[in-house]
Each structure stands twice: as structure tokens, then as C-alpha cells.
Amino acid sequence: MALDGLVIAGMVQELNACILGGRINKIAQPEADELMLTIKSDRRQQYRLLISAGASLPLIYFTEQNKTAPLTAPNFCMLLRKHIGGGKFTRIWQPGMERIINFEIEHLNELGDICHKTLVVEIMGKHSNIIFCSEEGMIIDSIKHISSQVSSVREVLPGRTYFIPETQEKLNPLDYESRDFIAAISSKPMPLAKSIYSSMTGISPLIAEEICHRASLDSGRSANSFSETELIHLEHQFDLVVDTVKSGQLTPNIVYEEQVPVDFSVVPLTQYGDFREEKFDTVSGMLEHFYATRNVITRIRQRSSDLRRVVQTALDRNRKKYDLQQKQLKDTEKREKFRVYGELINTYGYNLEEGAKKLTCLNYYENKEITIPLDETMTAQENAQHYFEKYNKLKRTYEASVKLIEETRSEIEHLESISTALDIARSEEDLVQIKEELIEYGYIRRHYTGKKVKITSKPFHYISSDGYHMYVGKNNFQNEELTFKVAAGNDWWFHAKGCPGSHVIVKTNGEELPDRTFEEAARLAAYYSKNRGAEKAEIDYIERKFVKKVAGARPGFVIYHTNYSMLVPTDITDIKEAAK
Template identity: 25%
Template sequence: MNDQTIQAIVAELAPALVGRSMGKVFQLSRLTLAIDFRTGDSRYLFISIEPQPAPRLYLIERRVRDLEKQSLAPTSFIMTLYKRLAGARLISLLKDEGERVVRFVFTAEDVIGQERQYTLVAQLTGRASNLLLLDENDYVIDALRTPRGEGQEIADKYQPPPAQGLPAPSGSPLERGTHASLSEAADAFYRQLDAERAFNSRAAAARARLRKEITQRVKLRRHLENDLQEHGEAEEHKRIGDLLLANLATAVRRGGVVALTDYYAEDALTIELEIDEQATLQEEAARRFKRYTKARRAAEEIARRLSELEQEVAALHAQEERLESIIAASDAAALETFFEQDRKRAPQAQHKKRAAESVPGARRYLSSDGYEILVGRAARDNDHLTFRVARPHDLWLHAADYPGSHVVVLNPTRKEIPHRTIIEAAQLAAAFSQARRDSKVNVHYTQRKFLSKPKGAAPGLVRMSSFRSLTVEPQEKLERI
């Protein structure tokens, strides 16, 4: 607010408020108040010292239940106002000449019935804006914001803040236009500004959330594509196994090296292969076939997950386009329910067993290394997650000696899970347990294949035949996906 607008607002406030007593104070935000002066017409003095969009004051018309619904718990400054000004009568309302400072002067009786004078100063000075309570000698009793600078600190004799070298707000003063009063015009203007700022903030948050979800999936896709390349030698393991069996009678073995005829080659060349000196050719062939089966299954699982990721990324890009349309149309209602609508529209996953969305009550996260982490909720959800969703080589975690969620790190490639991912999953296991308020929590972890369910046991109970432990701080630092 510029100097002219503040002067005009003060001229409008004075006849409405002077002579009236101060009633309830509503703390609408950390730096915004609404004060009841018992006008009897649902009007309240609105004071905001928020630097953005601007420090301001004027009368607003609101229902008391709306103010109560919006109010925060009173701060120490509000309690000071109640202590000094409860029932106090406003005797003057003035603006300092050439300053964006407004003084509300009150008289009130102290505890022994003696009349005291207090001044509530609305300092509408940009970044130095504040609301201060002064005693009858203009010494600072308390302030809404932590005061800084000479004449601003508690127990200082008050003086307005020095000019900061920046131009004061300029432009034409706010005009009434079609509104009944300047306060009504100011209220409408700033409510519109607040709505626009809130919309822009929600829009930026929605954009960031979508970008993050896309980035997470692209990162996971990159990890899976690298893993798929590593499993590309599955057929080579099978070929070697077949050659070992085909050469049982003709192979020439020298310690850990065996010479085989490669019947798959055009000229049936002889190849040399390093094998375990202690293993027979049949045992080496069996080992190769086992590696072939494992690599083939892993490759199939990776290919399936890559296909799912492609669909998810495409769906997220479609969401981005829809979001931009909503933002361009300034559709606040659609933006408010944007992610909720997309959850309703999302098709059911085809692979229900592994899709996190099909696990009742499961929370879903992505580790820093690109591994999916599932966290159960209730006991039956834990049972379903551990014994229906998790596969033998997935990692399972649980807070030691405390009831809590089962946590599963999906490991479709069956590779060693990075220690950082194990730490992040353990922090989730600790955070979603009854030990969540402890500074450090011991967490057990093991592969799913080492778990069993005792006969007749209650939902969520498991038996571990082998496990390791680590100590972590309970944290939910990973965002849900």
C-alpha cells in the first residue's frame, strides 16, 4: 500500500472504530490478524504485515465462524494484546506524516484499576513491516515479528525504521470503484491477489511433482536397461551347457581348462573354456543351465517392468499436457483435484501381483538407486505384501522387537541391493513402527526366501531363518510415488 492509500484507509477507519472497545483477536496466519472492535455489523479490522503481496490494513466483513475456522493458535504477542488491551477503548487512530506507520491509541485499566495508555503500531514498511505494542511512553512492549534495529527492539523507545534506500510503493492510490467503501475495494483486490498467488504456488507444486515422478521413472528405466544388457548373455550360458554335455566323451581337459568342439560354429572349431577344477563336466553344465534360467527369468522380469515404465511415463506426459491446459485456463477447482482425478482415471495394472497400486494399503517409494520400496499398513496388508507380493530375492525389513510395517524392496534383477537403498528402506521400517519416536532403531533385514509363517500365527507374524541387522534413525525422507 502506498502512502496515499494508507491515509485514505485511516480516514475511513477512524469514524468506524474510534470510541469502540477491542474484543477478540483472530490470528489468521503467522503475520496476519483480524481484530473485533464490536461494530455489530460483522466487520473486523484486518492487519497483515506479510511483505507479499503487501503489508496492509482495512476493514473486512466476515462471519465469525469463518474467522475461527481459519485461525491459528494464538502466539505470545496475541496473549500480550489480550493481557494489556482486553476491553481497552480506542481513543485515536492516526497515520505518521510521511511514514507508512499507523498508530492505534488505547486506554485501559490495569489490575489495580489505574488507567493506562497503550499504542498499537501498524508498521506497513515492506520488509521491515511489523506490529508493535508500545506503553504510554512509547517504549516497545512486544512485537508480532522479531524486531531488529534501533527503536524497534523490546524496551527501545519506538521510532519508525530508517529508509532502506528503496523507493516507497508508488502508483495511483486504490480507488473505491463500484465498491461501497475503500476497505471493501482493498479486500476484494488483495483477496484476488492472494488467490492468484495461491493458484500459482499450487501450479508450481503440481508441475514439480509431475517432473519428479517422470525423472524417477526415467532413472529407474536407465537402471533396468543397464541390468538388461548384463543379462543379455543368457543364451550363451545355455550354449556352453549344451556343448559340455555334447562333448562328454571327446572333451580334452587340462586342470581348469577344457577343450570342446563347438558344434554350433560353421567349421566345428575347437574352443577352450575355463571351469572349476573340482567340478565334473556334468556339474559345470548344470551350473551353466542354472545361470541361463536365472538370467532368462531376470531378463523377462526386466522387460516386463520396462514396458510398464514406458506406459507410466507416457501417462505422466499426458498428465503434464492436461495440467498445462488447466493452468492456462486458471481453473482453480480443477487444479485442486488434479491428482485425485488422475488416480480415479488410472487403469488397473495388468500385473496385479507386482503392481504396488494393487497391494491393499501399501505405500510406495523409489530409493535413491531406483529400487521400488513397498511399506505395508495393517497386519493383514503386511501378510499380503510379504507372502503374496514379495518374491524370494526381494529384500524384507522390519523394526526389531517392535510392532510395525513390513517393508519390501523389489529386486527383479536379483542383483545385490545397494547399501544406500537398504539404509533408506530400514529408515522407513523404523519410521512406520512403534519405535518411530526413538532416536535410533534396530532393524532386521533378510531376503524373502528366508521367511516363513508359523502355523496358526496371527496376521503379520513371521519366522526368520536367517537375517542381519542395522541401526538407523527413523525417517520418511523418500517421497511417495
């Protein structure tokens, strides 16, 4: 998940195709370590190029989204406007396979003479920078100043000579000898994948793993333990990957685990097996989509963290309470013994001697002899009464415990269903409805603002392969609405068996559903449940008219009988989501 040398190579191809010969119309610095260049190409098309040297997320790509710039431009932005505002891109290149893009820009100086400057974009993780250099390679300024106190390798300050630091001896993948590759890889006593990316410029751990996978070699095995034949095969796979860069035949793509983007590259990532792959026409399109999707997921996780904490705290408290109540219930199991003791003392205690410590008699319930402990200070009748009192006390405790356990279990199930709803939330709008449910049931205190909370979240909507509409509730309120307001009596209802999950409704329009639609709806119910991480899950399904709401039950909690069941995979990557 990094802009490695291959992705940078693809981006350079795109930059040359789009803006080479174009002129800079506008320069903005929306963030302290970010530039937005507006460029008009020689074909009179306008492009916005976003460049970020952020330590956590360095990037470069074309975007249609504009960003608001501060009212007062930072010094670096003002310097660029002075020198290269209106300048023309005359050359764009990547040195070797480094994670660096050089922009040569032609402009007129104060005397009207043609000059050339270079804008260097270094995409190197926390060491990323944007450096503005003179034609002679002298640093004019940079978006980040790096002094000798910060880095002993290279100073990035005005007046210093610009150079690419060579902290490691690496081979250039675009220009190397076969014997050098094998010697470099095999000489390192480290895992094979690590040996590859530490020996070759611009190769990320992701691509190193991909090359090992294509060569069918164990990436975790020590590089110096492979035979020469295996290393020759490895080099062949490496060459095939590098050749795609040389030829420009790149395939920008993102791989997804379920709905979450995992990695991106400009070569197919075969190491992810059955993960869903989405291809893009441009590297910019790939990068913008990946980072936008990841940002949404990150933002949702951040916004939902407080809700998760509330739910988890309540769950922990109720689970502890449940365990104590179960222990208390277990302690009442001996209540029947005390009742029997009392009855037997009343039956056989008439001839007990005063001060007797026990009574041995026949237990006519089990037809065997039994010995009953007695309090020698009490009469037989008082001992019987004492056991009946203990029996009645435990009986009351039992009845109260059964009721409390049922209430606690219901609360745990409710909280687990909310936790599952948080897991499947895709947007901040989804969280609003979940928060409302937590407020309604007293887990969160409502802060009155005078405004009614606007609910915009809607259920998921899918279309089956046979054209039937399938709806999936994102939370308990939506489950309730889908089942009892949206669904007709002859529509089909699906739910994961014995665990929290979404209600899935299939609209039949009075028709008999094909088997394939039943299977797809069941897979949706499996995926949007607590069992989504399992390979398969058991799903109950029944006509909606047989699903009943329990009086006083929490939203989304229902009962049903005489249902059907099926075991289905939890994968839904091939099920089509309806257009919004």
C-alpha cells in the first residue's frame, strides 16, 4: 500500500501524456506540505495535479476535486508563483526507478530571458519532500527544510546542491546484469522478499512478495538457501514485471477484501487469490479512488470509536452480570432437597428424641434411605419449618433469577446486534441512526439542541442475478422497518441462524423465486451478520407473513416457526448492488 517505483513510473507516463507542453495556470498550497497545480495542456484541457509530501500519506495524482487554499499564501507557494507561474512543462521524468518525479519547467525571468527550473517531488514515506531547484541543481527552496541536525545524510536547505541520497547500494531494475541480480539476492541472509526489495531500487515489499508468489518460492525463506535454478526462475519473473514498466503496458488496479481496499499496484496482484480486483484506466483514477475509499473507512472507524466504546462497556458489564446471575441460579438447584427434608421430617419426626442431631428415614420419592441433618436446639416441627423457609427463599430467588437472566440475555443480544451494525456501517449517516438507538435505550445521554435528528441512511439495495430486488437492513431500526413496513406477506425474509445480523427482504412481486435468488439473498444475510468472517453460515428463511413481532421486544427482534434453512458461503463479491 505504497507508491513504489512501479506506480511512480505509471504516474510519469500519465503526466507526460496529459501535461507535457502544458502551462501552469495556478499554484496553491492548501496544506503545509501539499501543492495543487492547475495546468492547461497544449490541447487546451485543464488538469488539477495534487502533490502531497505528508509524512503519513505522500501522494501525487490528477483530481477533479479542488481544495480551498488559505487566504494568505505560504512563502513556498509565493516563491513558486514568482518563478514558474505561467511556466511550461518541457520534460517530466523518473530517475531510474526511484520514487522521484522531476518536472523541468521553462519560464521567463525578470529580464525576459528563457530559464529552466526543476520541481522535484520525492515520494519517500516520512522523508517525502517537494524541492525547487535552479538549472544548475542548486536548491532554491523546499516545502520542508531538513537541516544537518535532522538528517546526517543530506541537508535540504536553500543554497545546498541537490542530490539523491544513496543510503543503500541498490541495483536499477531498468539497467542491471543477470549475474548482478542473482549475486545481490543470494548474498543476503534474510527472507527472500526482503532481499529483493532491499537490493532493487523502487521495489516495494508488496511487489517483492508478488514476484516470489509468481515464482512459487517461499518469500519467508532465507534468500541464500535457494538454488541457482530457483534464482534464475525468480529473475525471469522479476524481468516480466519490469518489462511491463518498460513497455508502458501497465494495469492500474485495486484489490479488495470484502468491501475494504487492501492494496493497489500497476501490475496484476496474483498473490491475493480470490480477492476482488477492480481495474482503472489511469493511475490517477486508481490512487484517488483508493485514498478516498480508505479515508472514508478511516473516518468511519474514528467516528464510530466512541459508539463502539459505549457498546463494548455495556456488553462487558452485562456479561459480568449474566455470569453472576447464572451462579446465583445454580445455587438455587438445592431448593427441592430442602422441601423434601421438610416433608420427611413432618412425616417421620413424631418419634424423634429431644436433642436429636439427625433423622434417618425412607425417602419415598426415590425409595431409598436418607439421613437429614437436624438442629438439636429445635423441635421436629421447627426443623421442618426451617427447611420449608429455606426452600421458599431459594424458590423466590430462582424465579427472580430466571427473569433477570432473561432480561440480561436480551440486553446482551441487543448490544451484540448494535455492535454488528457498527461493523457494517459504511457512512457517517449510518452511524447517526445507530447513535439514536443507543440514546433511545439509555446507553447515551441525549443532549437537546432543539433540532430533530435527520435520518438519511437507507438499507442496502441489491439486484439478484434474476432481477429481483433484495434489501438489507443496516441496523435494528431498518430491520424493523424492512420486515414490518416494506415487506409484503408473500415476500421472503432471511436471517443468520442464532446470531446477530441484518434482516434481508426479497420482493417477489407475487412470483415464485428462482433457486439462485434464494441462494444470493441467503449469502447477503450471511455476510451482513456476526458470522461474516466465517467461510459459511447457516441461514433461516421464511415468508414474511410468518415472521411475528414480540410485544415489548426491542427493534428488529422477531419470532418465527416452521422456517427453512440453508448453509451458504459468506462471499457476496459477485452480487450486484443497485445503482443509487
